[in-house]
Amino acid sequence: MGKLSLLQLIVSIMVALALAHDTGNDTMNKREKRELLVRSKRRWVLSTIELVEEDPGPFPKIGTQIFNDRTPMLKNNYQFRISGTGVTEEPIGVFSIGDTDGVVYVHKSIDRETYPIFHINFDIMDKETGNPVDRTLGFDVAIKDINDNAPYFENLVTKASVKESLPEGYLPVPLTARDRDEANTENSTISLRVLSQEPAEPQINLKQVEGTKMSQLTFTGCFDYDKVKMYKVVVEAKDHGKPALSSTAVVNLHIMDSNTHQPVFKNKTYNTQVMEMESNREILRVAVTDADTPNTPAWRAVYSIVKGNEEGNYKIETDPKTNEGILTVIKGKDFEKTTVTNVEIAVENEEPLFVCGSGGPNSPKTLTALPQTVNVAVKVIDVNDPPEFDKKVVNVYVKEEEVTGMLLYTPKVTDVDSDVGKIRYELVEDPAGWVSIDNKTGAVTTVKKMDRESPHVNKDNIYTILIHAIDDGKPPATATCTILVHLGDINDNIPSLVEKELVLCGNKVIVPVEDKDKPPFGCPCSFSLGVDNGDKTLKSHWKLDPANGMEAGLVSLKTLPYGNYTVPLVILDQQGQEAHDIVQVIVCDCGKGDKCRASLPRSSSLGSAAIGLLMAGLLLLLLLLLFLLLCECGGKTFTHLPLNLQEEGNQTLIKYNEEAGGSACKGEPMLILTPTTPNREVIDGMKQATPGIPFIQKTNEMTQETNEMYRTTGRTIVTQVSSSGEGGFSGGGTFQRMGEAYGTLRSQGGRGMYQTTSRNNTMRSNSSRYSRLLSNQHISEHIDRKLYMIGDEVDYQPYGYGYEGTGSKCQSLDELSLNNLDNNLDFLGDLGSKFNTLGGICQQDMQEKNIRL
Template identity: 90%
Template sequence: MGRLSLLQLIVSIMVALALAQDTGNYTMNKREKRELLVRSKRRWVLSTIELVEEDPGPYPKIATQMFNDRTPMIRNHQFRISGTGVTEEPLGIFTIGETDGVVYVHKPIDRETYPIFHIKFDIMDKETGNPVDTTLGFDVAIKDINDNAPYFENPVKKASVKESLQEGYLPVPLIAIDRDEANTENSTISIRVLSQEPAEPKINLKQVEGTKMSQLTFTGCFDYDKVKTYIVVVEAKDHGKPALSSTAVVNLQIMDSNTHQPVFKNKTYNAQIMEMESNKEILRVAVTDEDTPNTPAWRAVYSIVKGNEEGNYKIETDPKTNEGILTVIKGKDFEKTTLTNIEIAVENEEPLFVCGSGRANSPKTLTALPQKANVAVKVIDVNDPPEFDKKVTDVYMMEEEETGKVLYKPKVTDVDSDVGKIRYELVEDPAGWVTIDNKTGVVTTVKKMDRESLHVNKDNIYTIIIHAIDDGQPPATGTGTILVHLGDLNDNMPSVVEKELVMCGNKVIVPVVDKDKPPFGCPCTFSLGDNGDKTLKSHWKLDPANGMEAGLVSLKSLPYGNYTVPLVILDQQGQVGKDIVQVMVCDCWKGDKCRASLPRSSILGPAAIGLLLAGLLLLLLLLLFLLLCECGGKTFTHLPLNLQDEGNQTLIKYNEEAGGSACKGEPMLILTPTTPNREVADGMKQATPGIPFTQKTNEMTQETNEMYRTTGRTIVSSSGEGGFSGGGTFQRMGEANGTLRSQGGQGMYQTTSRNNTMRE
């Protein structure tokens, strides 16, 4: 860095020497000198111009003149201005001379509306109209004068204050505003209380530090009974020249406070109550209060100061009348107390306020005592009821004990009557287990007590209530309660809860119950009983076989039907209970419902009805055939039945050597389907196609009856529409079983007749 400076110095000295030697031969012109030095443009003097607001004129008035600090006058230049006050609002304030650069102002200006103007300045070439320099600007500042008086945000204020307000600040803030330039004397404000009516207590005004707000203050006390409204005039004045001011009015409403104690209308009162009387109003006391009615300053609050150490009385305020209501809540015993003196006091809901020596005293420091009154309460004697030494007596015994046991002997006292004249009554004995001696009150059992009875509660307690009644006028009654605690015995056998069960799989749960409590009841032990069925244990087992329920399991697949299973149940003490469970094994439907147990109407459809009608018709046909039984016939005669089906039908006749009995039993036909793939109706229709079933049946019946009359032979035929279906032959199977069977492989039915023979 030092070397560089030295080099520059040497170069500068050499240049100076060279110029000094050549001064006579070379002379710089002005342009060369300017280029050698730093280039600079012409400079226009632009500064902030100040104008006084509200200047009365005359107008137009010269504000300033624009000029060049290098060239006194430039004749070929033209001046122009624009901006606020010229081409922007407010218009028509400023103009400029085009040739001389003089700026004129044309009207007074309000600083509070337009405190400053920003104006742009241009110099144009007259010949070309082009700017000869860059756009410049200058400001016009408006100088403030004290032309605005301070004003209050709320020139009329209303406020309410309690009469008991402690001296100091009032809840009335005041804010004054001045539109003149801030931080000048023109905007500096002083506030004071100009006047107040009435004059006491003294009201002042104080500036709140750190804010522009002032607040009213007062010294002394307000008195609602004397003055209820204050009017305070406050002035705000600035420090300008001349000073300007304005006022605000504060209307101050005084609200009543508790400045008067409630006073009893009477200092002593008398009342009376019946002995042991309770929950009854016995006295009303009244007070006077000069404060505003139905306010916390007026509403009374009563209290009992003395004479209620046992809590026999209470006192409350009637919200409508402001009276004190004295009530006895616990009866007084005449034999202990005949007269009670009670001291009661009264205050207001709001604490008492007292203003002394021009200053308000805090309610906590008041020495004024509440007003008091005395009440003498007389107790009137009444017939006291007999009293049991124990209102509730506990007796303990075991259930099922023998009758005639004395449960209870009462001990009764009566301060007003002879104990020997007291009579006793049994009031509550829901199960009828006891009786009472009307003279002595002794309670004795007349039935065995059962702990499992519905009249015994969950705590094993049976309740008995008795009354003791004296001979007073009117008679008085005392009540005694006997709680009999029953101990449990193993007097109940375990048994099955549900005896009819449905088995859908291979297991069913059998719930049991034992009314005894542990250790006499369940969990129980289960086993299969002995009903003489040796196959019982091969069909069933119990899993689990102990607990509160048993699991009955089938060891093999059982056909649908009802099964009887005997059970043996032992409780914890070995008490044996025997029971039988009916188990239905079935095809279940939605849970544990058997399909067969569903309502018939829900499964009987049109097809079932048709089958039912067909069965009835078949039954009628069988009855008709039974009428064809022959009494005493010997031969079986061929009956032309038009057996035309799938081939020729042949009736093989057998002769019998032995004669038939005089009267043969009616044949019974048993129809057994031998070809399940064919319908019965189809087999019938193949015999004689096209002939209605009823018509064929009638024809067959007539022909058979005719044959029977002419030949006297018994005809046995299969049911159908006039013939047998199939192409087999009938042959006689023997007299022993009387069976007539179709021999053809296509035969559909077997026909069996008991105790009949086939004869010609």
């Protein structure tokens, strides 16, 4: 049974192991791999490498040798390699290794302070494949230290300033020494000591500060600035190495002067004098000597008054430049009470005095030495004392607007040096000129009513008056008294508007009011609308809300057009005193502000009204033109002249630059006959401007003048001018000129032509037709003069010529042959549009006058 149970137990364990193997196969595999990477048998063999810094050699020297247990299997087919610090990294060239024997060589000395440790890597490589045979072996080589560095100070020379009054103990000079050798060894352990000092007193030592590597100088005794001003201390730092190394540093101590000497007065006593009641004046300067350094707190003096200034009449200050004491009287001394004052002055320095005793400084309080003092005798010189008012400031209470002549104040004056009866009084300050003063009694009375609201009265309702009392001494002395007149208020002012012109932006505007009187005579006030003088719209437009207080609210009851409005107001103060005032209200567009907006910039566009006015003006101008045309031409028919009788230059263009060839010969002179009027009578300047028309001033008469008739060969011209009028020529007169001509237009035979031309002209002053008439008259006058003198022209007299052969063939156009034209005038039916227009006008004129061609 026992064996059976043991067998069952074994089987159960095997089954459990199988299941565990199946479920944890991956985990076991990973674990086995990890164990294979971590747990392995050491194959490298390396002896200890010991290197000492600054090894003198000789080099190369063997440092160590390494082995690997896989080398037998490679049968010399391997190679050792070395890398790391000293080989492939700085400092390069320190180590090397034999390829097959694994001997490590050292080639030069090493400075531990520069490279305290070397990290070296060893490898073994297969020569054929170049692959590593085993893992890399890393090895750290520590360099052994030797005492090759001496301690050193951070500063070879240290300067420090020490006050002469410094108590014995530590000096403000910390010292620190360092060593580059390996820490926490005897090579880097340092000891400091004072090697020497100059001078030897007081004794200076070194003491290490607990908890630090710093040491500090100490001293016992006292420094004396007057004897020694600088100390030189040599300090040594030494390590504990073998052999021990050391270095030194120098400490220069500069001694600063302190207050070791008391200031001493140059004189033992001083005397001075001051005028009676004189104040704020320098009366004496006292000087001291001090052996300490000038312009230092140990030298600068501080003065004080120890005795004789119980009433505070004097003060003493130090002159910073001379170190003297300045004694000044600040409050006058009365000669009648004191003639001489003894003032005791003491002097000290700004810095407390010290004395070195029993090896250390002691405060002056523990010594018997006291501050230096000196006595000053101040003599008071008698002068004329001024009068004295019993009250220098007097308060007087009166009401404003009191009757003039009221007595305000009569002063009481005393004078110890002069007769009171000989004192005179003067009014010094009376800005409003309200009072007067009696020169003998000093009585102050009013000469004008005093107004509380005057600008000369301050905000406390006080009017200030100053008076002087002057005695008859030599020189005269003066006393001053101030009279403060407190003015009580009465209801002597009515309310008034602060601003008489207000801007209404909405429907309400605040109307502020002021009353110079104080309550209960001034505001708050009551407001109401004034009398509208029959205008019933005032109360329908405005109301007051609120109507009581320091200001009223003026409310518009309806929307008002923009403009200015006058609103009368009645204002009552608390006593019912009535004031009538008018406020101007400006109703305008304020935008978002509380003031009227500025005018918009002018625009170049026209409104409908402007456009309408412009069109109306244009229509009116057209109507005026049409009216003038009707007045000029209405009811009358325009008479057209035949083309051959129209005047040259009248409504036509005159060509002046024709240069065509003219006739080569002249059959007879062309005579342009125009009437002349000899013995003409000129009435005035207007008549003189129209010489072609004679004027005779007659009333309701018709004057007719027949001009001289000129006859030439084959031509007769008669010109008749008739004019009617009163008082000469007038702007509205009518002229008619008729001309009849009989003659032959051809020089040799031909067809006669009779033409009668009539023209009616209506002339107005300053018109274009009047101007043309003047021009025609000037031309007519010129032609008349030429015709009048033609009889005297030699060129036109009969003249005999010698026979020169056949005469000219072009004396006349009648000799031209027109046979080739066969009298065919059909071409005249189609002369163009311009001629057709002209022909139509002439045809119309001839039809109206029944003229037949």
